[in-house]
Structures are given as structure tokens and as C-alpha cells.
Amino acid sequence: MADSLSLVVLISGRGSNLGSLIAACTSGQINGRITHVISNVPTAGGLALAEDAGIPTSVVDHTRFESREAFDQTLNATIRKKPTDIVVLAGFMRILTEQFVRSWQPRMINIHPSLLPLYPGLNTHQRAIDNGDAHAGASVHFVTPQLDGGPVIVQSRVDIEANDTAVTLARRVLTGEHVIFTLALEWICSGRVVCHNNSVMLDGNPIRTPPCIYREQLLPDGIDHG
Ligand code: GAR
Numbered sequence: 001m002a003d004s005l006s007l008v009v010l011i012s013g014r015g016s017n018l019g020s021l022i023a024a025c026t027s028g029q030i031n032g033r034i035t036h037v038i039s040n041v042p043t044a045g046g047l048a049l050a051e052d053a054g055i056p057t058s059v060v061d062h063t064r065f066e067s068r069e070a071f072d073q074t075l076n077a078t079i080r081k082k083p084t085d086i087v088v089l090a091g092f093m094r095i096l097t098e099q100f101v102r103s104w105q106p107r108m109i110n111i112h113p114s115l116l117p118l119y120p121g122l123n124t125h126q127r128a129i130d131n132g133d134a135h136a137g138a139s140v141h142f143v144t145p146q147l148d149g150g151p152v153i154v155q156s157r158v159d160i161e162a163n164d165t166a167v168t169l170a171r172r173v174l175t176g177e178h179v180i181f182t183l184a185l186e187w188i189c190s191g192r193v194v195c196h197n198n199s200v201m202l203d204g205n206p207i208r209t210p211p212c213i214y215r216e217q218l219l220p221d222g223i224d225h226g
Helices: 016-027 046-052 068-079 098-104 124-130 166-189
Strands: 005-011 032-039 057-059 086-089 108-112 135-142 152-159 193-196 199-202 212-214 217-219
Touching: 005 016, 005 046, 005 166, 016 032, 016 046, 016 166, 032 046, 032 068, 046 057, 068 098, 086 166, 108 166, 124 135, 124 166, 135 166, 152 166, 152 199, 166 193, 166 212
Parallel strands: 005 032, 005 086, 032 057, 086 108, 152 212
Antiparallel strands: 108 135, 135 152, 193 199, 212 217
16 A cells, blocks of 8 residues: 555634544545644634644644735745645635645645535535525535635535525535545545646546535536436
């Protein structure tokens, strides 16, 4: 088996995605090690999850910096203190500068709670409900300088129910997030997924429509043919 990859995970909050990644690295589903967890929020719940798992943590508090550039420089220096293969944005709620993104491209991935390219940015679930959409979901993608605009590796989809609120919908989407984030990192760490010329390659073939988990099935091209 290839050497395990070293993963640095950036968080801003409770860290449920981080928790599922820790479990998948421990079980061996992901051939990787989380070597460092960094939060921009000192009170982020995910820091305790990392500490309980024996993973070193750092805080780079964005409120202490005068500019986005200064914050990103310190963040990047903090990441680069340790050898790092992949930077994983797991609920990291800061927009990163183009310079930072370019310095990691294509070795940085993000999870976003919508079926990209729909609803980049914030309030994704409310926007899907307000639009009368039949489905909502989440996407894991390689990060490019365009906000939530990089090539998508895998998605998860749920039905929007008539009585859904943004809170109930977010809860169901989150369950799928944990599955697809783990799957994306399993594929990357085993070499099945690479990003080449801004395209995702899975098993050597370019992904045109991302694979998608829907009703606990992996639809290879994301389309429900049933
Ligand atoms: C997740 O829903 C993730 O998709 C979202 O933040 C939440 C973090 O939850 N990320 C974004 O909105 C990024 N734009 P967690 O801290 O429990 O993993």
C-alpha cells in the first residue's frame, strides 16, 4: 500500500465532519493521518475532538489580524510548520485569498452544503427551500480561487420535505456530508482521485457529472436513472 498522506484540517466550529474524518483515518478507511487541526475560532468545539484524539491543534484567530492577507500568511506558515500533503477545509468559514489558494492548488479540498454549482456562499439550505427545489445536498470539491467554484469530486443528495426548515434540512444534509467527505479522502489518499488541469480524474477517467450518494446508493454519474 502507498504511504499514508498527511492531512491538515481547518475548522471554525463544532467539527462533526472532522470527527468523521478522525474515525475514518483510525479505522483505515482513509489511508491518511490527520497531523494538525487548525481553527480560526478559539472556542471551536472541534478543537476538543482533535485533542481527545491526540492530534496537535493550533488557533490562528482572524480577529487579531488587520487584513485578510496578514491572516492568510500566518495561517499558511502555521500549516507549513509540518509536512502536509492535503489541506482539508471542514467547516472553515473564512474566504481565503487567491495567493493562499494558489499556493495549495490542487492539494486543498472543501466541503460545501449545497449541490454545487447551485448556491455557493452562505444560507444554502434556506435558499434551496425558498427556491422550491426538490433536492438539497452537499459537495466535496478541489479549491480554486473562485469561491465554492472548484471541480467537484462527489456529492450527496436528499429530498426536500414539505415541512423542512433550514435546520431540519441541514441536519439531514450533514449525515450525507460525513459520508462523502470520507469517501473523497479515501479516493484521494488511495490515488484513485487526482485533480489534473482543473478536472477531477477518478480511476484515470475525467468526471463529467460527479458521482452522488442518494438514498444510501452511490450513483456513479450522479443521475438517478431509477
Ligand atoms: C458543514 O455543514 C459544512 O458543510 C459547512 O459548515 C458545516 C460545518 O459543520 N461549511 C460551509 O458552509 C463552508 N462554506 P461541522 O463543523 O459540524 O463539520
